[in-house]
Amino acid sequence: MTKEELKVTLEQLLPSPAFEEGAEWTTVVIDPAGWEGTARKLRSAEGLKFDYLFCVTAIDWKTHITMVYHLTSTVYRHTVVVKATLDRANPVIGTVSDIWRTAEFHEREAFDLFGVEFKGHPDLRRLFLTDDWKGWPLRKDYEDPVNMIKL
Amino acid sequence: MIEEVGTTETGDLVINVGPQHPSTHGVLHLVITLNGETIKKVEPHLGYIHRSIEKMCESLSYRQFIYVTSRMDYLSSHINNHGCALCVEKGMQIEVPARARVIRVLMDELTRLASHQLWWGAMAMDIGALTPFFHAFREREAINDIMEETCGARLTMNYMVPGGVMADLHPNFQKRVIEFIRFFRTKIDEYDELVTGNIIFKSRMQGVGYLSPEDAVSYGCTGPTARGSGVSCDIRKLYPYEVYGQLDFQEVTATGGDCFARYKVRMQEMRQSISIIEQLIDNIPKGEFQAKTKAVLKLPKGEFYSRVETARGEFGVYIISEGGTTPYRIKFRSPGFSNLSALDHMARGHKIGDLVAIMGTLDLVIPDIDR
Amino acid sequence: MDVSTQNTDNKPFPGEVHPTAGGGILVTKLDEVIGWARSNSLWPLVFGTSCCAIEMMSTAGAKYDWSRFGFEVARATPRQADVIIIAGTIVNKMAPVLKRLYDQMADPKYVIAMGACATSGGPFFYNTYSVVKGADHVIPVDVYVAGCPPRPEALLHALISLQEKIRRGPA
Numbered sequence: 001m002t003k004e005e006l007k008v009t010l011e012q013l014l015p016s017p018a019f020e021e022g023a024e025w026t027t028v029v030i031d032p033a034g035w036e037g038t039a040r041k042l043r044s045a046e047g048l049k050f051d052y053l054f055c056v057t058a059i060d061w062k063t064h065i066t067m068v069y070h071l072t073s074t075v076y077r078h079t080v081v082v083k084a085t086l087d088r089a090n091p092v093i094g095t096v097s098d099i100w101r102t103a104e105f106h107e108r109e110a111f112d113l114f115g116v117e118f119k120g121h122p123d124l125r126r127l128f129l130t131d132d133w134k135g136w137p138l139r140k141d142y143e144d145p146v147n148m149i150k151l
Numbered sequence: 152m153i154e155e156v157g158t159t160e161t162g163d164l165v166i167n168v169g170p171q172h173p174s175t176h177g178v179l180h181l182v183i184t185l186n187g188e189t190i191k192k193v194e195p196h197l198g199y200i201h202r203s204i205e206k207m208c209e210s211l212s213y214r215q216f217i218y219v220t221s222r223m224d225y226l227s228s229h230i231n232n233h234g235c236a237l238c239v240e241k242g243m244q245i246e247v248p249a250r251a252r253v254i255r256v257l258m259d260e261l262t263r264l265a266s267h268q269l270w271w272g273a274m275a276m277d278i279g280a281l282t283p284f285f286h287a288f289r290e291r292e293a294i295n296d297i298m299e300e301t302c303g304a305r306l307t308m309n310y311m312v313p314g315g316v317m318a319d320l321h322p323n324f325q326k327r328v329i330e331f332i333r334f335f336r337t338k339i340d341e342y343d344e345l346v347t348g349n350i351i352f353k354s355r356m357q358g359v360g361y362l363s364p365e366d367a368v369s370y371g372c373t374g375p376t377a378r379g380s381g382v383s384c385d386i387r388k389l390y391p392y393e394v395y396g397q398l399d400f401q402e403v404t405a406t407g408g409d410c411f412a413r414y415k416v417r418m419q420e421m422r423q424s425i426s427i428i429e430q431l432i433d434n435i436p437k438g439e440f441q442a443k444t445k446a447v448l449k450l451p452k453g454e455f456y457s458r459v460e461t462a463r464g465e466f467g468v469y470i471i472s473e474g475g476t477t478p479y480r481i482k483f484r485s486p487g488f489s490n491l492s493a494l495d496h497m498a499r500g501h502k503i504g505d506l507v508a509i510m511g512t513l514d515l516v517i518p519d520i521d522r
Numbered sequence: 523m524d525v526s527t528q529n530t531d532n533k534p535f536p537g538e539v540h541p542t543a544g545g546g547i548l549v550t551k552l553d554e555v556i557g558w559a560r561s562n563s564l565w566p567l568v569f570g571t572s573c574c575a576i577e578m579m580s581t582a583g584a585k586y587d588w589s590r591f592g593f594e595v596a597r598a599t600p601r602q603a604d605v606i607i608i609a610g611t612i613v614n615k616m617a618p619v620l621k622r623l624y625d626q627m628a629d630p631k632y633v634i635a636m637g638a639c640a641t642s643g644g645p646f647f648y649n650t651y652s653v654v655k656g657a658d659h660v661i662p663v664d665v666y667v668a669g670c671p672p673r674p675e676a677l678l679h680a681l682i683s684l685q686e687k688i689r690r691g692p693a
Contacts, residue, residue: 023454051368054489055456055467057482070456070469074368074382077389102371105492113205128198128521129652130615137651138206144651147614151210151648170619173568173598177575178616199616200571203650210649219645225573269576288583295580306576306671518572 001047001078010080013045014038025070025079032067032084036094036120042071042080043099049075053096056106058114060139065091065114086116095121113138163191168506170199176273176510177517179491188502193495201521208481213239213313213448216481220468221307223483224519226266227461229258232311237392238457238468239313242450250438251315252393253431257328258298258310259459260424264335265294266462267421274414274511275346278355283346290335297327313448315441328432332425339421347418356411360497360509363408370496371489374464375420376513378404379413386460400427413512449476463487463514487513487520536689553691560604560630561685562592567603569623571610574637577671578609586674591681600626605684607677608663611639611646612654624661632688634680635663638670645670 001009006026010017015034020027030038042050055070065086072079086093095118097104107118108127115136118124126133135142158164164185170178178199184192204223208216217235221228233255240247247255272287295305300321302308310317346352367377377384385402387395403419405412450472458467464486471480490513498506536558537550570578581588582596597603600623612620624631635657638644643655657663664687667680 024456052371054371054373054465055469055482055484057469057480059471059480068469070467074384100371101366101369101496102489102492105488109488126198128201128615130198137203142651147651147653149648149655170616171567171569171623178571199613199619200611201613201615201652202611202646203652204646206651207646207649222573222645225576269579285584288580289585292580292583292585305580305673306573 001076006078006080009047013041013048020083023081025081027081027083029083029085032086032093035084036096036099038082039096039099042082047076049073050080051075051100053100053102053106056103056110058110058116058138060088060114062088062140064088065116067093067110067116069096091116092119093117094119097121115139162186168503173277176515179515179517179520181506183503183506185503190498190501190503190506193498193506195491195494197491197517197521199521200518202518204522205481205483208478210477212476213450213478216478217311217313218307218309220483221309222518223485223522224461224463224466224487224516225306226269226516227262227463227466228307229255229262229310230459230461231466232309233259234457234459234461234466234468236311236313237459238455238470239448239450241457242453242455242470242472243313243444243448245314245442245444247315247393247442248439249436251440251442253435254316254320254440255311256393256395256398257428257431257435258302258316260427261294261298261328263424263462264421265291267417267424268294270417270462270511270514271342271346274508274514275352277507277511278352280346280349280352283342286338286342286345290338293331293334297324297331300324300327312441314444315439317441319440320435325432325435328428332428332432336425339418339425343418347414353411355504355508356414356512357407357409359410359501359505360512361408362493362497366493366496370493372464372493373486373489374460374462374514375403375413375416376464376490376493378402379416379512380408381406384465386458386465390458392457392459394431398427398430400430410508410512417514447476449474450478458484461486463516463519464490483522485519485522487515487517491515491520554689557689557691561688564593564604564632564681564685564688565595565597565602566593567600567606567623567627568596568598569606569608571608571612571616572639574609574639574671577674578607578636578677581674581677586678588678588681591678591685593681600624601628603627604630605632605634607634607636608640608657609636611644612657612660613652614654615652617654617660620657620660632665632684633657633661633663634665634667634684636667636677636680637672638668641666641668 003026018029050071050073052072057068059066065088067084069082110116112126168181170180180196182194217232220231220235268287268290272284275283299305302310362380364380364382367380367382388402400423403416405416452474454471456469467484469482470478473479536554537548540547635641640657646653665680665684669676
């Protein structure tokens with residue numbers, strides 16, 4: 001499907017989505033509360049069939065945290081970008097590791113570096129850093145005077 | 152770390168493999184739950200080479216951050232740099248001259264050959280055959296010498312810049328590559344005879360580590376790992392970049408899904424790379440090797456994603472820019488990260504020796520996973 | 523200052539041989555003979571974390587063969603190794619592992635810090651929260667090799683310098 005057709009289909013399928021303009025792929029901003037239901041629809045709806053999650057990113061915008069999911073379909077070869085805005089003080093979103101198995105590691109990485117909590121994740125703990133590390137390193141307000149040498 | 156090792160209530164043994172181990176291809180720590188010698192669960196522990204690259208890149212300019220990606224997947228260092236340069240060019244709408252595009256593809260394919268050769272040598276060494284290791288390094292030395300003449304370095308060459316390549320090709324480049332390709336074409340058939348037809352090798356690889364196509368897609372596997380299960384995912388064919396759209400080569404897939412199928416995919420990929428180089432080496436267009444760009448690059452506000460096919464799979468560079476001279480956030484989508492998540496699924500029910508064979512065919516480079 | 527110019531007595535064998543009836547008499551210092559024997563048979567530990575490990579493997583390959591100098595046997599277990607070549611970056615999570623490997627090695631043991639990352643943190647010096655800025659924060663280092671990654675010839679030079687350091691004996 002093309003970008004416009006995807007936009008029309010998604011408008012019908014999802015509850016009140018918002019679209020971002022000007023990006024390379026169809027970008028839809030959803031409410032994090034309904035993410036699991038939306039994800040299931042994206043995975044299995046006829047004409048969409050987004051079965052390949054290839055990138056999970058978390059961005060710290062200083063006032064809020066955005067989760068970005070890049071999905072593509074191996075059947076129809078179209079791509080969609082799903083964004084969800086989370087509250088920075090308590091970032092919680094549902095897990096999709098039972099829908100796309102690759103999300104298990106990606107969500108652990110987002111938890112490790114940003115502190116985003118994924119409800120329902122089978123094994124949410126730090127991935128790259130030691131278990132007793134304090135703080136979320138990739139957040140913009142992370143200070144570490146011992147380890148980080150500023151230029 | 153060591154507190155987990157011991158015996159569980161059901162009498163299963165929990166052991167450590169790594170981080171310092173000859174066949175983990177880097178610092179990968181696996182905690183394996185065994186019942187006798189049969190694996191019940193494999194749990195990878197990462198982070199032993201986590202160099203906080205994404206945080207570091209937030210303070211590097213758009214010309215500087217490219218050198219760091221060489222050190223991530225150091226066996227495909229040109230291809231990683233290529234992906235970063237493509238992302239910056241996409242953001243700034245820079246038009247790359249034709250000569251630079253062909254040079255980039257040639258360097259990419261030579262790097263792919265070198266990476267597959269090292270994979271082949273190291274994997275055979277893990278299975279137990281020590282001789283292919285030396286054959287593989289002999290070919291790698293030939294490719295490294297060719298690259299050194301042009302790029303100046305053997306392993307981590309920062310040759311790709313936004314706009315083209317850093318310097319023009321050395322006058323000897325064409326002659327040496329043609330000579331190397333002629334030599335290598337005979338050798339690859341010899342390697343097939345040496346290793347692929349070997350009965351011990353076959354019995355260790357066939358039927359081991361089966362990955363179904365649905366699982367390969369669900370685990371996000373990419374590159375030869377997924378292509379060995381029949382999933383068509385070659386970025387050079389699906390989303391062609393540079394001159395790949397005009398070249399005549401095939402995407403290699405196999406339907407076996409086991410270690411031997413992944414092995415055959417990589418051997419055939421080497422042959423396809425040779426054919427791409429042969430198509431390009433006599434027709435390098437004349438012209439500029441670098442587009443004129445400003446000294447200080449500033450990407451406009453927005454987000455840009457570019458993807459290239461490294462020797463391991465899809466490498467994605469996702470830049471979120473706020474309009475400054477340094478990126479606001481960079482995310483590197485590394486192929487090894489998703490390929491590793493399928494290891495537990497593939498290894499259950501096999502013996503430890505099979506685990507080594509499976510890891511060999513996954514072709515993991517741990518700094519690529521840990522970033 | 524080049525290490526090899528310090529040691530100008532390039533004798534292949536330390537000591538004087540006096541041929542007498544029934545064989546011969548060798549006059550030498552015990553330290554020199556032990557140093558000569560140890561330096562020609564150093565066994566490296568298989569330890570590579572990142573990119574420098576590939577150049578270390580190239581040095582072990584057929585073109586820049588390091589087994590000419592006695593480093594043929596690369597052991598996987600630290601209990602049987604003499605020299606640990608730290609090839610790659612050391613991060614905070616890996617530092618205790620490195621210390622434990624060093625402790626498990628038997629005396630006399632030597633350490634070569636290969637590459638910019640092991641020497642001082644290298645390209646990952648600024649703005650990183652997880653990199654140990656130099657392996658000598660963890661274990662004592664004998665020889666440092668510069669480069670990112672160092673050429674195989676540079677690593678061979680470092681190994682030969684280590685051999686000469688061993689032959690010179692304790693300072």
